[in-house]
Amino acid sequence: MSSQHASSLSHLKLSTLIRSYLEEDCPGNFDIGGYTVGSDIKTAHLYLKSSGVLAGVPFVNAVFKELECTVKWMTSENLLPETKKYIPQTAIEGKSYTYTERPILLATITGPANSLLFGERTALNILSRCSGVSTVSNRYAELAKDWSGTIAGTRKTTPGFRLIEKYGLLVSNVDTHRLDLSHMVMLKDNHIWSHGSITLAIKKARSGCGFTSKIEVECRNLEEGLEAGEAGADVIMLDNYIGCEVENDAREIKEMYPGVIIEVSGGITEESLEEYLQPSVDVISVGKLTQGYECLDFSLKIQRE
Incomplete structure (x- = not known):
């Protein structure tokens, strides 16, 4: 076979x-x-x-x-x-x-x-x-089968076993997300705090990755999401949001920056997943797929x- x-x-x-x-x-x-x-x-x-x-x-x-x-x-x-x-x-x-x-x-x-x-x-x-x-x-x-977006994994994998765990995602038609640090640039809170601001971090990242890689920025609130969109982020991750708050911020960011991809992540479980299956959300990434x-x-x- x-x-x-x-x-x-x-x-x-x-x-x-x-x-x-x-x-x-x-x-x-x-x-x-x-x-x-x-x-x-x-x-x-x-x-x-x-x-x-x-x-x-x-x-x-x-x-x-x-x-x-x-x-x-x-x-x-x-x-x-x-x-x-x-x-x-x-x-x-x-x-x-x-x-x-x-x-x-x-x-x-x-x-x-x-x-x-x-x-x-x-x-x-x-x-x-x-x-x-x-x-x-x-x-x-299965829980997300009637939603138009994508369920994805994360880089939270077992050292030495990533390829196998990522393959397990593929078999069930779940997106692998980044396979390693060279797949898309992700600027998380530590990157931003180390460089001073979202805008400066995106500018520096773009000078290194050029036009061939997307840049994703982790954002904790609407203000950060709008700054990331204005600075040219391709993907905006709304991190650790409460389910009922996601759609309003995601929709407002999309209205300002229609081409941006909205990802939601942080503590999402099978029980809470439905709250995040919103029309303005494009990707839901779940660490539990390769950790729990x-x-x-x-x-x-x-x-x-």
């Missing part, structure tokens, strides 16, 4: 990243567990054990490609395999039914037994986290002959 988003990944970066993860798990010269099982060709089954969105397929493929194993997927990314089914509990509850979890077979992986076990934990770590990001992102995307996600449960089982 090929992933819809796999082509967005650099093969060189992917290979380098996966090798670093494998070397982290076995930095020495010996894998005694692998020596114990040997190198006979075996087949392992990859199971999903909790409900959620599957994401991270290209990374798992890359793990086992490095170890000369082959992966055959039974399902696609961005699907929600249902791990729960009704089981009759007639002996206890008469004719009522209850939920029970059942593992879902996602893929078969074939290769030397020691290679399968070498890659097991790295692959499962990647899948559980990438799928966790995609699962929570999917919930936000719950990992999904996967397992890999070598099949007995």
Whole structure:
């Protein structure tokens, strides 16, 4: 199975990243567990054990490609395999039914037994986290499906794991936002305080980035937003706003500077999201997508002959 988003990944970066993860798990010269099982060709089954969105397929493929194993997927990314089914509990509850979890077979992986076990934990770590990001992102995307704007992530990612977490956003059709500091200039409060004013900070930033990069400015109130618009900001972030206050300030800024993009960020949860889904807001960025996600449960089982 090929992933819809796999082509967005650099093969060189992917290979380098996966090798670093494998070397982290076995930095020495010996894998005694692998020596114990040997190198006979075996087949392992990859199971999903909790409900959620599957994401991270290209990374798992890359793990086992490095170890000369082959992966055959039974399902696609961005699907929600249902791990729960009704089981009759007639002996206890008469004719009522209850939920029970059942593992879902996602893929078969074939290769030397020691290679399968070498890659097991790295692959499962990647899948559980990438799928966790995609699962929570999917919930936000569903809540905002009737809104014309964009739900986005942030740069609040796990060091060394950003590419995978950003990929998890993509799978659930959530915007990645900036991938790193070179993607768009963002002037936050510390930048502005260090340089003296919003206007001066934007002028200095523009002299460095030229016309090829957008400049975004973090603003705490309408006055700062209007100053940023006047100074030529491309994106104005209304930060830590109360939901009921967003639309008035966003609309006023848009009336003065129609071409500006309005982003809202800061402490937005699933429960409060609806308050920010306003017509004058273009982007809502949510740190919880890559900070507050719950990992999904996967397992890999070598099949007995």
